Amino acid sequence: MTLTMFIQHFFNALTLGSLYALIAIGYTMVYGILRLINFAHGDVFMLGAYFIFYTGTIFHLPWIVGVILAIILTSFCGVIVERAAYRPLRDAPRISALISSIGVSFFIENLAIVVFTGIPKPVVRPDWLVKIIQIRGVRILPLAIAVPIMCFVLVAGLLFIVYKTKPGLAMRAISKDIETTRLMGVSVNKIISLTFGLGSALAAAGGIMWALRYPQIQPLMGLIPGLKAFIAAVLGGIGSIQGAVVGGLLLGFIEIMIVAFFPGLSGYKDAFAFILLIVILLIKPTGLMGEKIEEKV
Amino acid sequence: MMASKLRNQILTLLAIAALGVFLWWANTNLDGYKIQILNLIAINAILAVSLNLIYGFTGMFSLGHAGFMCVGAYVSSLLILPQLQKDAIFILEPMARPIYAAHAPFIVAVLLGGLVASLFGLFIALPVLRLGGDYLGIATLGFGEIIRVFANNLVPITNGALGLKGIPAYANLWWNYGFMVFTFYFIWRIVNSNFGNALKAIRDDEVAARAMGINTYKYRVISFTVGAFFAGIGGALLASLLTTIDPKMFLFVMTFQVLMIVVTGGLGSITGSILGSFIIVALLEWLRFVENPMNILGFEIPGVPGMRMVIFSLSLVLIIIFRREGVMGMREFTWDGLFSRFSKRGEA
Numbered sequence: 001m002t003l004t005m006f007i008q009h010f011f012n013a014l015t016l017g018s019l020y021a022l023i024a025i026g027y028t029m030v031y032g033i034l035r036l037i038n039f040a041h042g043d044v045f046m047l048g049a050y051f052i053f054y055t056g057t058i059f060h061l062p063w064i065v066g067v068i069l070a071i072i073l074t075s076f077c078g079v080i081v082e083r084a085a086y087r088p089l090r091d092a093p094r095i096s097a098l099i100s101s102i103g104v105s106f107f108i109e110n111l112a113i114v115v116f117t118g119i120p121k122p123v124v125r126p127d128w129l130v131k132i133i134q135i136r137g138v139r140i141l142p143l144a145i146a147v148p149i150m151c152f153v154l155v156a157g158l159l160f161i162v163y164k165t166k167p168g169l170a171m172r173a174i175s176k177d178i179e180t181t182r183l184m185g186v187s188v189n190k191i192i193s194l195t196f197g198l199g200s201a202l203a204a205a206g207g208i209m210w211a212l213r214y215p216q217i218q219p220l221m222g223l224i225p226g227l228k229a230f231i232a233a234v235l236g237g238i239g240s241i242q243g244a245v246v247g248g249l250l251l252g253f254i255e256i257m258i259v260a261f262f263p264g265l266s267g268y269k270d271a272f273a274f275i276l277l278i279v280i281l282l283i284k285p286t287g288l289m290g291e292k293i294e295e296k297v
Numbered sequence: 298m299m300a301s302k303l304r305n306q307i308l309t310l311l312a313i314a315a316l317g318v319f320l321w322w323a324n325t326n327l328d329g330y331k332i333q334i335l336n337l338i339a340i341n342a343i344l345a346v347s348l349n350l351i352y353g354f355t356g357m358f359s360l361g362h363a364g365f366m367c368v369g370a371y372v373s374s375l376l377i378l379p380q381l382q383k384d385a386i387f388i389l390e391p392m393a394r395p396i397y398a399a400h401a402p403f404i405v406a407v408l409l410g411g412l413v414a415s416l417f418g419l420f421i422a423l424p425v426l427r428l429g430g431d432y433l434g435i436a437t438l439g440f441g442e443i444i445r446v447f448a449n450n451l452v453p454i455t456n457g458a459l460g461l462k463g464i465p466a467y468a469n470l471w472w473n474y475g476f477m478v479f480t481f482y483f484i485w486r487i488v489n490s491n492f493g494n495a496l497k498a499i500r501d502d503e504v505a506a507r508a509m510g511i512n513t514y515k516y517r518v519i520s521f522t523v524g525a526f527f528a529g530i531g532g533a534l535l536a537s538l539l540t541t542i543d544p545k546m547f548l549f550v551m552t553f554q555v556l557m558i559v560v561t562g563g564l565g566s567i568t569g570s571i572l573g574s575f576i577i578v579a580l581l582e583w584l585r586f587v588e589n590p591m592n593i594l595g596f597e598i599p600g601v602p603g604m605r606m607v608i609f610s611l612s613l614v615l616i617i618i619f620r621r622e623g624v625m626g627m628r629e630f631t632w633d634g635l636f637s638r639f640s641k642r643g644e645a
Binding site for chain 1: 425553621
């Protein structure tokens with residue numbers, strides 16, 4: 001493998017890893033607070049991609065307005081999902097909320113098939129993002145540089161919210177002990193809504209960038225990326241935002257690099273993530289950066 | 298006490314006889330579509346009961362059911378496919394010789410499908426069951442997906458993404474309901490034995506169970522393996538019923554459907570799982586009417602394709618929110634329960 005090819009693969013891996021990271025953050029935040037695997041998160045990601053398609057193709061809004069509108073609409077959807085399907089089950093056994101999230105996932109997918117139709121749709125991409133630039137023979141899409149930078153900015157913004165603001169403090173408090181936090185006068189429901197809103201906004205950003213990178217969108221596009229991102233969250237240590245970023249990047253690099261070095265294995269690409277997951281779970285069940293949970297008797 | 302035991306045995310035999318008469322009647326009087334629905338109810342009941350053993354009775358959150366079904370389906374299909382048909386469908390790559398030559402009668406093929414699935418289950422259980430809770434669910438989901446990816450890529454054995462076509466349709470009402478009764482009886486005996494008490498103890502509080510001297514790891518592995526065996530049998534029957542299989546069928550969505558049936562019927566209730574299978578399969582078929590054009594009060598409403606699944610998934614969410622313990626909860630339908638209900642009414 002030549003150096004130029006390696007650099008191209010490196011940027012591909014960085015792009016894919018950043019996208020996994022953005023989706024993984026939504027899983028990890030919800031799990032950290034509610035101990036719930038939000039299976040509908042991948043479908044929220046899909047909604048983000050469709051909103052950017054509709055604002056651009058049907059309503060002909062300027063691209064940047066479309067992006068902002070898509071992010072707002074998607075995070076609104078995320079909040080509604082929590083409100084309608086998870087809040088009534090807050091005090092129920094955890095499996096109920098989990099199954100509810102599977103049901104919501106089915107519901108969003110099937111509704112999307114009815115409303116958007118199952119035919120894949122092409123997303124319009126702004127020229128400046130897809131005009132290939134050449135630096136010493138290395139051919140790179142500007143997108144492959146823009147996506148990791150955007151991802152970095154968004155994660156930095158999120159970390160600022162979580163670690164430097166009052167609502168962020170409340171989020172961290174809820175993840176430790178929801179009842180005590182309520183007694184401290186925190187409006188728990190509002191903070192949980194905020195968590196879902198933030199997670200869905202990042203998923204929307206991920207969905208938009210995914211649609212730019214792979215410009216064919218269809219209603220089931222959230223399934224596999226959602227599952228992989230979830231694995232990324234577990235790899236990094238579920239509940240930890242930094243862990244989700246590390247897990248996402250790790251997964252992106254492994255997927256791209258194994259196929260790059262061993263093209264014969266490309267058919268098994270989807271299995272790498274799961275094999276890696278099982279190996280990590282067996283060695284360190286709480287993930288790379290997860291906190292150890294003591295079993296109380 | 299003895300009398301009621303004898304009475305229950307007689308009633309059970311009568312119920313099986315009644316099922317037999319019903320099947321005989323259905324076989325001669327119902328059309329193919331309705332028979333297909335009855336078949337699906339039986340197979341889904343087998344799958345649901347086996348998942349219930351793993352999750353409802355032992356408390357192991359397993360999402361790998363589709364993987365075991367996949368193994369069972371492929372093993373049994375490859376054994377019953379005639380060689381002519383094998384020649385016809387393996388067009389990508391020639392088939393591996395030993396598998397080309399292998400052939401077995403239907404019942405042996407189904408049981409072997411279950412057996413190989415249970416070997417996979419054992420192989421997965423040994424490392425993974427050291428995990429607990431959500432992590433176990435994620436790891437089993439991962440194994441299910443790995444099995445599917447391998448089924449997609451081991452072309453000389455599985456014919457890859459093209460799948461297997463023209464599988465002989467041996468799985469009629471008699472086989473499916475026969476296996477359902479067998480599964481029901483086997484798992485009923487397990488959960489109502491001392492072994493089953495240990496499983497329930499593990500489900501309710503694993504630490505306490507260990508403190509009582511139960512080797513929880515061993516019990517969990519056995520329960521998981523038995524569950525995988527019946528999942529393999531369910532997959533084998535499904536393959537012969539549908540006559541075509543491909544790896545995409547066994548996406549993790551399949552596991553979720555079985556999980557939905559278990560939860561609808563009631564986690565920890567075997568009779569509930571059978572009832573849940575009936576409810577879910579019947580609901581799915583009944584909902585087909587929404588996709589046909591309708592005439593309401595003189596207005597012509599065009600059918601919306603795909604609407605059926607929207608309503609189906611929405612009703613599942615509503616079931617979970619408003620009746621989360623399912624239809625039966627953890628109760629079972631028993632003859633004693635039936636009689637005590639009647640006698641109480643008589644006294645009052």
